[in-house]
Amino acid sequence: MTDKIYRVAIIGLGRMGSTIDDEFPERAPPYSVAASCLASDRLQVVAGADIDAAKRADFAERWGVDALYDDYVEMIRKEAPDMVAVCTRGHLHAEMATKSAQEGAPLIFCEKAIACSMLEADALRNAVEENGTLFNSAVLRRFDVRYHQARDMIRNGDIGEPQAVVHYAGTNLLHGHIHSIDTLSFLLDDPRVESIWGELNSIDHRIPDNRLGEDPYGIFQLTFANGVAASSVPSGNWEFEVLGDRGSLRMFNNGTGLQLRQFQGNRSRIAADVPVEQVPEYSATQFCLEDLVLAHEEGRPTLGPIGIAHHLTEVCLALAESHRQGRRISLPLENRSLYIFHR
Ligand SMILES: NC(=O)c1ccc[n+]([C@@H]2O[C@H](COP(=O)([O-])OP(=O)(O)OC[C@H]3O[C@@H](n4cnc5c(N)ncnc54)[C@H](O)[C@@H]3O)[C@@H](O)[C@H]2O)c1
Incomplete structure (x- = not known):
């Protein structure tokens, strides 16, 4: 039996979502979420959301993904991904991760910091716990x-x-x-x-x-x-x-x-x-994403769970x-x- 490949949808197709490896040509392990998924035999990017049409077009060309959206909620509803990666700027993390959990995304990778206030962090923790979501915050040294x-x-x-x-x-x-x-x-x-x-x-x-x-x-x-x-x-x-x-x-x-x-x-x-x-070096982004998969399959907590974040x-x-x-x-x-x- 072959291992299941997890379908990943990325919100925010900028540096961390897609292009950051361009800035470090000498760096071997993949850094962006898209590059890390490509390097992994457990993950496949199937969709992306960005309000910037140029970012969507660049993403399609780089990664060969054609399911692209300007509305991330519509993306989650239509694509039903196994994992959502929130790769927008900080002030959007809590709102987007909360909504992703409420929309039923089973696994969430969320850029740091997860929130701008404890009101936002409390709402995110509630959504993750109520929906049984597995969550990792991308504090990458932990991975x-x-x-x-x-x-x-x-x-x-x-x-x-x-x-x-x-x-x-x-x-x-x-x-x-x-x-x-x-x-x-x-x-x-x-x-x-x-x-x-x-x-x-x-x-x-x-x-x-x-x-x-x-x-x-x-x-x-x-x-x-x-x-x-x-x-x-x-x-x-x-x-x-x-x-x-x-x-x-x-x-x-x-x-x-x-x-x-x-x-x-x-x-x-x-x-x-x-x-x-x-x-030996290993991509921390890939480790973080794969940890969500392994935590799901092994029935264990993730390494950067919502309680710690x-x-x-x-x-x-x-x-x-x-x-x-x-x-x-x-x-x-x-x-x-x-x-x-x-x-
Ligand atoms: N862990 C790390 O080493 C590391 C490295 C770089 C960036 N980051 C983090 O990643 C996050 C993103 O940073 P970046 O440098 O990639 O930013 P970026 O500006 O390059 O990318 C953000 C993208 O989000 C898009 N966006 C904005 N509003 C949106 C919306 N409503 N729906 C969909 N897309 C929307 C923007 O158009 C942009 O393309 C930040 O929190 C940053 O701290 C982490």
Whole structure:
């Protein structure tokens, strides 16, 4: 018996949906959703929706797909895809993913961040749970084999008990820190976040009308329920460090390098480098899409399910609330309508 091929419909036929691989000609594993489906023997793109006719025409030519729509709801109703991939800009994610779940899409890939406010995130979580949808948010380091290698080493006790985690990069909140906070959480096996302190750059403290029309840069310190502290350093090339009581792990240069240091002997506080094997590259987008298929077939949760995506969106918005109130914020976030526009 051959494996079922899952029919994928993409909403938003721009960079992430279709063309981003053009920007990285030297990059081997596929990046866009369409290219990742082409590389997969479990996925086939059967339809696409975009309000821009030129994007639809380009998509048809690139991928040989002729079921094209300007209305994504009509696409879902007519094509009844196994999977919907929401690849539009940030402010449309929640509405489109919610509607896709309500229209009965069994599997949903949704670009990050999933929402601009907790009101939107709550509605999306409800729709996904009520319709039994399998959901992955495209926080791609969670689906990157190199970060899995680091997470497995931490699980195996290679650095002892984790005590602190650090993220290095200057970045904005719902476009960037949703990635950094998700990765810190993933490396620790997703303990709940209890509280967060944060500060936004160059933004009026009051956040007028409880709404920001741009996605601000910021920094944070947060505490996980297992007592591990996390913080951000607003500089560096997307690096992550996990400090344990027996050593430390540092992921260099946006995941391309991994350094393990271990204390030598029981009493020593001198850490020495330990060689680490390099894992073969695999497309994180393809991994994320195929994880939905495998979760469906194996009857297990996905690796980036709605519960985690919802919780970590709440953490990001609580960072802004901390800035607004000038104090540390405990979760859950009371201010559900705080809205941050992001692209
Ligand atoms: N995970 C990653 O590494 C990564 C990389 C790039 C982009 N992204 C994310 O992907 C998302 C899309 O970014 P992009 O750079 O591909 O944007 P883009 O502007 O290139 O593409 C978005 C497309 O959505 C279309 N669109 C707008 N409104 C629509 C509607 N109502 N119905 C159907 N289509 C509509 C636009 O016409 C456009 O073609 C963003 O959230 C971005 O953060 C993620």
